[in-house]
Amino acid sequence: MTNRKAFLEEEIPYDKLEKIGIDRRAFLSMPKNLVDPIINGKVSPIIKAHIKAENGKTIEMPMKIQLTHDDQGNVKLQTYPLRKEIANEFNLTTRELNRVKRGDVIRKEIEEDGIKKMKFIQLDNETLSLIPRSIAHVRIAEKLREMEKINDIELGTNQKQAAQEGKPIELNVGGQPVTVGVDLREPQGYKIVNGDMQEWDRQKKIKYDLANDGFMGYVQTEENRWEYQKVVEGLSRKDDAELSAKKAEKKDFGVKL
Numbered sequence: 599m600t601n602r603k604a605f606l607e608e609e610i611p612y613d614k615l616e617k618i619g620i621d622r623r624a625f626l627s628m629p630k631n632l633v634d635p636i637i638n639g640k641v642s643p644i645i646k647a648h649i650k651a652e653n654g655k656t657i658e659m660p661m662k663i664q665l666t667h668d669d670q671g672n673v674k675l676q677t678y679p680l681r682k683e684i685a686n687e688f689n690l691t692t693r694e695l696n697r698v699k700r701g702d703v704i705r706k707e708i709e710e711d712g713i714k715k716m717k718f719i720q721l722d723n724e725t726l727s728l729i730p731r732s733i734a735h736v737r738i739a740e741k742l743r744e745m746e747k748i749n750d751i752e753l754g755t756n757q758k759q760a761a762q763e764g765k766p767i768e769l770n771v772g773g774q775p776v777t778v779g780v781d782l783r784e785p786q787g788y789k790i791v792n793g794d795m796q797e798w799d800r801q802k803k804i805k806y807d808l809a810n811d812g813f814m815g816y817v818q819t820e821e822n823r824w825e826y827q828k829v830v831e832g833l834s835r836k837d838d839a840e841l842s843a844k845k846a847e848k849k850d851f852g853v854k855l
Contacts, residue, residue, distance in 0.1 A: 604639035604785045605665050605673065614675040618663070619648030619656075624822045632816050632824060639665055639785025641722065641729070644680065644815030646829045660815060660829040662725055664783075669715075669732060678727035680813065680830065688719060688728060698728065701802055703764030703780045705733065718764050720782045724813075729782040736780055736787030738762070745769070745778070768795050 612622045625633070635642050641664045649657045660680040668674050686695065694704050698721040708717050708730065718736055720729045738761050746753060749771045757767045766779025777798040781789035791798045815829035 605637050607637075609673050610637070611665070611673050611675050617649065618659075618661070618675075618677065619818070620645075624818060624824075627822045627824065629816070629824055629826075631826075636663065636665060641678065641783040644724065644813060644829055646815060646817045647677070648818075660725075660813065662722065662727070664729075666731070667735070669734070676729070678722050678725045678729065680724070681726040684721065684726050684728065686728075688717075688730065690719070690728075694719075701799075703782070705764060718780055718782060718787070720764075720780070722783070731782045731787050736782075738778070738780060738788040741786075741788060741790075742778065745771070766795065766798050768798075 610622075610625065612625065615621070615625055628636075632643060632645070642662050644660050644662055647659045647661050647663075649659055651657055662678040664676045664678070666674050666676055684695065684699075688706060688708055690698065690704075690706065694706065697704050698719060701721075701723075703718050703720045706717055706719050707714050709715075716733045717730045718733055720731075721727075722729055739758070742753060742758065742761060745751070751769065751771065753767075753769070757769075761767050761778065761780075764780040766777050769776045769778065774792070775794040775797075777791045777793060777795055779789060779798065780787060781802075791801060813828065813830045814826060816824045817827055817829055819825050
């Protein structure tokens with residue numbers, strides 16, 4: 599992996615960030631632990647966004663964000679609101695929903711602007727938002743070919759097919775286990791773990807945004823300062839009247855910015 603940033607400062611879509619209450623000054627004042635994942639194309643920690651609804655009211659909404667590219671190469675701002683339950687905006691079947699809930703990445707043909715596109719879809723466990731990514735943008739097959747050439751190994755047909763379907767596969771590289779699989783939280787859309795499938799699962803279950811009795815994240819305070827604190831008071835997956843009341847107003851924010 600390279601340390602080069604995925605997005606340059608001049609590529610940051612400030613016009614889209616302003617729609618969630620983050621202007622250029624606020625973005626540049628973000629602490630390193632928050633800004634680094636964003637400019638590297640990863641899913642961010644939770645932030646408290648401020649969104650202006652059609653009725654003029656400002657809604658405080660905990661969410662994660664991620665910078666990606668669309669099919670034309672333009673920078674997009676993806677938002678993943680903290681939800682009480684999964685909003686099934688991609689019309690997943692019951693079987694597909696059960697798969698993403700247990701941590702699988704699935705393939706799904708999605709209609710976008712009248713055009714059908716094949717996408718990978720993954721659930722972000724902390725927010726219960728679905729993360730979509732065009733399969734064409736996840737070049738895991740190219741990475742596997744590169745690894746075969748560099749490490750003088752040969753993957754079986756079943757392994758290659760499994761990787762193309764979004765499933766992690768375990769390789770033997772120099773006598774050591776290495777696991778490779780689709781992970782849409784990463785900028786390139788896949789992840790390489792030094793370890794076996796058990797280590798892959800262990801890392802997948804790490805919840806760095808959860809702390810003790812509440813959801814923790816970054817909140818803007820006075821003078822564009824950012825502090826790490828509770829972003830949702832008293833949030834419960836079973837009892838959250840406030841988020842339920844705002845559900846209709848916020849349901850499309852994950853894909854429309």
